[in-house]
Amino acid sequence: MKDFLKVGISGVRGVIGETFTPQLATSFARAFGVFVGRGGVVVGRDTRPSGDMIERAVVAGLQSVGCQPLLAGIVPTPTVGILVRDLAARGGITITASHNPAPWNALKFMGRDGLFLDRTRAEELLDIYHQGRFDLVNEEGLPVTEIISDPTGTHFKRVIDYVDSAAIRQRRFRVAVDACNGVGAVHTRRFLEQLGCVVTMCHDLPTGIFEREAEPLPENLGALSALVSAQHCDVGFAQDPDGDRLAVTDEHGLPIGEDLTVALAVQAVLDRHARGPVAIHLSTSRAVQDVAEKRGAEVTRTRIGEVNVVQAMLALNSPVGGEGNGGVIVPAVLPGRDSYIAMALVLELLAKENQTLSQLRQGIPRYVVLKEKIRVRPEQVPEILRLLRRRHEHDKINLLDGVFVEFDGAWVHVRPSNTEPVIRMSAEAPTREAAALLLQETRAALSPVLGN
């Protein structure tokens, strides 16, 4: 789909030069200004070439309804959340399409609590946008844009204060970083050097022209792996363009899988910082659950979507959680995915356990996740879900998002896609064969609807 524009709970996303225009950005920024009310609004962005243009459009839209733009410039998405609370702003707008390819850009909206808007609040914002009636301010009421100095200062201090930074500094770790030409290219070296690390980087020009695929998946980390082994590093870190997700490689440059970043973080937090339940989203690896349960922590699975995980964590007073895509959340630092707390926790583990990353990896159970999608007609979806509910009525079943069935050491998840006319099936089990079998059985169970 070429002319794709997606307006929804996670913000407004589109392709530059096609659907995502400065006009659209200014209209949404204005609607957001009306939604949060007059006052300061933090604006941050990633390194995409279109960021400068969209930032100007957002600034104008905010000013027109009397909101003062507080410009953070190129900063990680989690930093914007910190700044909103730190500056007592009315809200925040992040200009980033996160892991989407470079032609895309997006606006993401945060409330005054520094959290992304949840479904209810996002719908309210959309209503304001669609009603199109705005109380514009006159010339004397127009606020003056302010530039925030040292925007990442508070964020990094909170992360560094959370972990045992003295222990990390003492080790003078050699760290390789793949910044994906994103916000990390601007900030990560300084951050890691504050932790006493010797830093070597790749994809470290903040151009927004990504020299690797934006998602920190194992197959995209070739350059980082080479750098880790060439420089004899203790660890390799791969960020996504807006610095909220992190993947890790061991000291040989071998990616341990982005779904295990959360497992490492859970281990680090539960062992040394705080006890309490762990929240992860439905398709996060079972390995995270095992690490948590081994430490006596209860595990809650939430709907897909960062804000859903965060809200569950706040409700449960959960000290650590996240998403299987490399998104680590530690609410004591900030209520959102943050690659910086993830890096600090991994370094702390290395320092305190006195193990290499490959040894730490050994301590985490191995699972295999398999995924497939099946093309369906929209009207078939309810019957598919009904069939599965009946089939698993005696199993441990979670209906938050499609049908998620948990077995001993395995799960299978079937849900309709929000973006395509397909259902997505995934299964995780200790072995490839077991996972394949789970998928195969599920598919067979659906044959009354789908045929063979």
Next chain:
Amino acid sequence: MNGLRLSSFGLRGFVGESLTPEVVMDFATAFGTFTDGGLVLVGRDTRLSSPMVQASVIAGLMAAGCEVLDLGICPTPILQFTVPRRKAAGAIAISGGHMRTGWNALTLISADGGFVDPVSGEAVLDVYHARDFRRADWQHLGTATQINDFATPYFAALEEHLDVAAIRRANLTVVIDVANGAGCRYLEPFAQCLGFRLVAVNAEESGYMAHDPEPRPRNARQVASIMPLAKAHAGFVTSSDLGRVSLVAEDCETASEEYTFPLVADHVLARTPGTVVANCCTTRTVDDIARTHGCRIVKAAVGQAFVISTLTDEQGAVGGEGNGSVAVPRFSRAFDGLLTIGLVLEDLAQRGGTLSQRLRELPRYHIVKRQVYGEPRHCYSALDSLQHDPEWSAGAILDHTDGLRADWADGWVHVRASRTEPMVRIISESRLRSQVEARVADIARRLEREL
């Protein structure tokens, strides 16, 4: 009343009502489309709304793939001067000009530094209305770069154009009121360039207009009150874009803005005779000046773009309007307030004597301006009836360049529908006050009957 006004020269509107970021972006993207993604300069005045408008303009241009040079706070004439020197495809000037607080406007500048001609302007409007925008993809988006080294070449050119040695020798004290507009930060370098003692009034970039920024006697009282205290030789009041100037003499006389153009024209023609371009309701003093120098005068329609394009077509020596605007094409294609002030000072320095004497030497007429209110659609038919009524214009030469103008041996009347407000404007000039008042009253009566 505070509605949006789009024309082939630009766009103006009221902040908080008609002038929204979207409208501005659309217009800027339309202009960017017209330049086919070329290099575009952007400058603004000091109004509180100008940063928001500027952000919108730059975003709109970038979307069309234009490379943008952002001059920041920059008077429109300096922006116009810079366009050809940077080999830009054009520029957008952001300024409310002479309009009161709350208004702002975009003015489109062409590659030669003049105003976009009406045909090209129509093309921009067509793009705007059809929303047929050029949209660059992410790899070809425009970039915006701030520049701040543009004033030096401007002042160097000014120094070369003017007899700076004479101005320095004259040891002048000059009061200038820039209405807290775009001129603020350029006054000191200007004074240094020409070597006069500057008394700056309302030269704070506070964002607030200190007074109605239209240069005319009623807005010149502050300057007038300072003249004796400062022992100043000349005083000037400019618009917020530094395009227009009115004069204040050393004896505190606040001269009508109508006399700026004739005085400068007289001075310029003495040195470089050539065609004079005025609009069709500029004071007849200019006709007299042109005749004195044996120069031709050409009348253009009302509006700065028409005067500048006629100046270009006629290869004129000097052009201007009765609102205090003067352009000298040998220098630039702009109505340039600093150049205007410089030329007045040069005139004083070279001739000796005082500004009040100089103003008295100009042939002066009585001018009466009046408005008759009416719906725009009725205004045109009322004008039409007037045109076909031979009674009032007996013995006059009629001209239809813009509205209706009747010229008698001893004076003239010009009647036209306003482009900005629901009214017909009548302006008349004559040697005799009684006669000019009688003519205006007669036409107003006829129009009121129609409206």
